[in-house]
Each structure stands twice: as structure tokens, then as C-alpha cells.
Amino acid sequence: EKVIFNGSITERSQLNIDIEDRGYQFGDGVYEVIRVYNGSLFTGEEHLQRLIKSAESIQIKIPYSISEMKNLLLKLIEENNLYLGIIYLQITRGVSQRNHLFPSADVEPSFVAYTRELQSPTEAMEKGVTAITVEDIRWLRCDIKSLNLLPNLLAKQKASEAGCFEALQHRSGAVTEGSSSNVSIVADGKIKTHPATNLILNGITRQVLLDISRKNGLEIIEEAFSVEEMLQADEVFLSGTTTEIMPIIEIDKQKIANGQPGLVTKQLQALFNEKIKEQCGL
Ligand code: PLP
Known part of the structure; x- marks a missing residue:
């Protein structure tokens, strides 16, 4: 090797x-x-x-x-x-x-x-995954992809111990991102994701998501949302390099909508796959 x-x-x-x-x-x-x-x-x-x-x-x-x-x-x-x-x-x-x-x-x-x-996580992308919410205890430069990942590790470990895939971090109720992924919601037909400030890592997958949404007539806004808003959303999904686009079907043991991956999330997954084909000729 x-x-x-x-x-x-x-x-x-x-x-x-x-x-x-x-x-x-x-x-x-x-x-x-x-x-x-x-x-x-x-x-x-x-x-x-x-x-x-x-x-x-x-x-x-x-x-x-x-x-x-x-x-x-x-x-x-x-x-x-x-x-x-x-x-x-x-x-x-x-x-x-x-x-x-x-x-x-x-x-x-x-x-x-x-x-x-590493394979793509196809089964989880099809069925969706579960998550917990945790307080975001990181520093104020989360926009830097620093090697210092202790709070992220603690959050991910806590999720795993609760039988969940990801920990969704929030600062006093305002959702920031996952432990190694960005998070978006769909409500009233609009996609919402935290703006690219110092409080999140501006994911490359997140940026692809913004681009493919806008090019395909899906409304996407960069605006923070609360834990409450997320639990009430029609769809919640993660985005990240290894995670790709992953539906979240349950958070803190509460089902998101009917507890199935949503249509907008599926559409974004399809558009994302097209983008991969376009760039890597799969
Ligand atoms: N947020 C955090 C904290 C991450 O560690 C990552 C990626 O590992 C992401 C978001 C997603 O970023 P990207 O899409 O560039 O992989």
C-alpha cells in the first residue's frame, strides 16, 4: 500500500x-x-x-x-x-x-x-437513518476543517450508544450540523440549511446540493432552523463526502413525518448521482 x-x-x-x-x-x-x-x-x-x-x-x-x-x-x-x-x-x-x-x-x-x-452507503441511503440531538460544544471556528475533533467524536459516540447513526448538534436550540455531515430540512416545499458561517463547516457536498437544487428549480435557503422546526419538518437529511445524501427518518426517538425517506431527499439523491456520473464517468 x-x-x-x-x-x-x-x-x-x-x-x-x-x-x-x-x-x-x-x-x-x-x-x-x-x-x-x-x-x-x-x-x-x-x-x-x-x-x-x-x-x-x-x-x-x-x-x-x-x-x-x-x-x-x-x-x-x-x-x-x-x-x-x-x-x-x-x-x-x-x-x-x-x-x-x-x-x-x-x-x-x-x-x-x-x-x-469504501462503498457508497447504499442501504442506509435507501432506508434512512436515525439521529439524536446534542448541544454543540465546539469552538467558534467550525468553518476550519481542523484536526481537533474531540467534540465531534464525543457526539458521534453518544449517537452510537443510543443506537443512532448521527448526532445533530445545536447551539441553544439552533441546529448547526452533524458530527461529520451537514444537515438540511424540507418544510413547505422549501429546503433549509444553516448558512455558511463560522458555526459550520461549509461542506463541499452541501455546496453541490445548493447548486443542483437551484439548477433544478428546487427552492433552497441558507437559514438556521430550530430543533423544534426540524422535528416538525416534512423531511430531514444529511450531506457529506462519505455520507453522501442520507435521509433521517427519526430524531430523538420521534419519527420525521411518516418515518420514511422523503420525495425531495430522493430527488436530490438522484440529482447527486447524476453529478457523480457527469464528473467521474461512472
Ligand atoms: N460538517 C462536518 C463537521 C464535517 O466533518 C463534514 C465532513 O466530514 C461535513 C460537514 C461535510 O463536508 P463535506 O461535504 O465537504 O464532506
């Missing part, structure tokens, strides 16, 4: 990660997860742009251009014979003696990427 380490492709078993890598010690870095369908990157450009933006917002300068990263990723896909799966990429502030202060400017960021085979 091959991986990318600091600009070149090497064997995973050859990799040496230092115990004083700031990613390891502080979560001092940012990451991306990109879907690969049919051996091609889906929305690769958008993910790499967001990686650069996340890195810039914590003052890490990525020493590679988008096209350099893209070429490396394509080479990695080929070397690992990846057809359907994901690529995980992360960049940290590099290796330096442990200190809260940033290291000196000559310390190079550490960049790694690896692949994993």
Missing part, C-alpha cells in the same frame, strides 16, 4: 511519523476527505481549495500548488488501484520540540495522504 508523504509517494510501512509532530501532539493541522468514484476524484478541486483555505486560517502555508497535489493524488489512486473509496489528506505544522508557540519559519509542514476502499 502506497501513501503520500511530504511530496512523494512511499510505502506505508516505510513511513516514520515523529512523536513531536504537532499534528500528533496538538492536533495542530487541517485535513480533507475526498471521494473517489470510478478511479476519479469527485470535487477534488473544491476540496483542495478548502484545504488551502483551512491551512491559511491557522497560518500554515502548504508548499504545494493545487495541481501538484492533484497530480500526486491521481498517482496514488493509480498505484493503489483505487476504484471506489476515499482519500484522506492532512497537513500539520510540522515537527518541532513541544511548545505551544509556533516553530520557526524553517520548519516544513508535514503532509500525508492515503487511500481506503
Whole structure:
């Protein structure tokens, strides 16, 4: 199995990660997860742009251009014979003696990427999944795709312990997003999703969703909604790179509408699949 380490492709078993890598010690870095369908990157450009933006917002300068990263990723896909799966990429502030202060400017960021085979969650996308609501206890820069994911992990674990798939976070009753997905509702024929502020990660899947909705005459508005509004909605669904578009049929043990995936959600799933075909030629 091959991986990318600091600009070149090497064997995973050859990799040496230092115990004083700031990613390891502080979560001092940012990451991306990109879907690969049919051996091609889906929305690769958008993910790499967001990686650069996340890195810039914590003052890490990525020493590679988008096209350099893209070429490396394509080479990695080929070397690992990846057809359907994901690529995980992360960049940290590099290796330096442990200190809260940033290291000196000559310390190079550490960049790694690896692949994993992963099917689309077809059964869950067809049947829908259940969720719980939890208080959003994260910091105020959720727009940065930071390695620091403790609150997200705690939320996801709590969902799993309640027998549910996802935890829907809210700040004093205003729904923000899932632990690793964005959330939207459908009410009165309109789709609503939280605006792309500092309180959520502006998902690439969310952005595709906005685009395909508008192009197909579906009304979608970027407006926060309450937990109450969500429980009363006609449809609720998640969006995310690994989750794709996933109906939520029950929240906090309460059925959403009749407890079946809704028509708008199904239509969006179909439009999303068309988009994948268009880009990755599936
Ligand atoms: N929100 C959070 C907190 C996430 O971690 C993710 C993705 O992992 C998303 C939303 C969805 O983003 P994307 O569609 O870019 O995968």
C-alpha cells in the first residue's frame, strides 16, 4: 500500500511519523476527505481549495500548488488501484520540540495522504437513518476543517450508544450540523440549511446540493432552523463526502413525518448521482 508523504509517494510501512509532530501532539493541522468514484476524484478541486483555505486560517502555508497535489493524488489512486473509496489528506505544522508557540519559519509542514476502499452507503441511503440531538460544544471556528475533533467524536459516540447513526448538534436550540455531515430540512416545499458561517463547516457536498437544487428549480435557503422546526419538518437529511445524501427518518426517538425517506431527499439523491456520473464517468 502506497501513501503520500511530504511530496512523494512511499510505502506505508516505510513511513516514520515523529512523536513531536504537532499534528500528533496538538492536533495542530487541517485535513480533507475526498471521494473517489470510478478511479476519479469527485470535487477534488473544491476540496483542495478548502484545504488551502483551512491551512491559511491557522497560518500554515502548504508548499504545494493545487495541481501538484492533484497530480500526486491521481498517482496514488493509480498505484493503489483505487476504484471506489476515499482519500484522506492532512497537513500539520510540522515537527518541532513541544511548545505551544509556533516553530520557526524553517520548519516544513508535514503532509500525508492515503487511500481506503469504501462503498457508497447504499442501504442506509435507501432506508434512512436515525439521529439524536446534542448541544454543540465546539469552538467558534467550525468553518476550519481542523484536526481537533474531540467534540465531534464525543457526539458521534453518544449517537452510537443510543443506537443512532448521527448526532445533530445545536447551539441553544439552533441546529448547526452533524458530527461529520451537514444537515438540511424540507418544510413547505422549501429546503433549509444553516448558512455558511463560522458555526459550520461549509461542506463541499452541501455546496453541490445548493447548486443542483437551484439548477433544478428546487427552492433552497441558507437559514438556521430550530430543533423544534426540524422535528416538525416534512423531511430531514444529511450531506457529506462519505455520507453522501442520507435521509433521517427519526430524531430523538420521534419519527420525521411518516418515518420514511422523503420525495425531495430522493430527488436530490438522484440529482447527486447524476453529478457523480457527469464528473467521474461512472
Ligand atoms: N460538517 C462536518 C463537521 C464535517 O466533518 C463534514 C465532513 O466530514 C461535513 C460537514 C461535510 O463536508 P463535506 O461535504 O465537504 O464532506
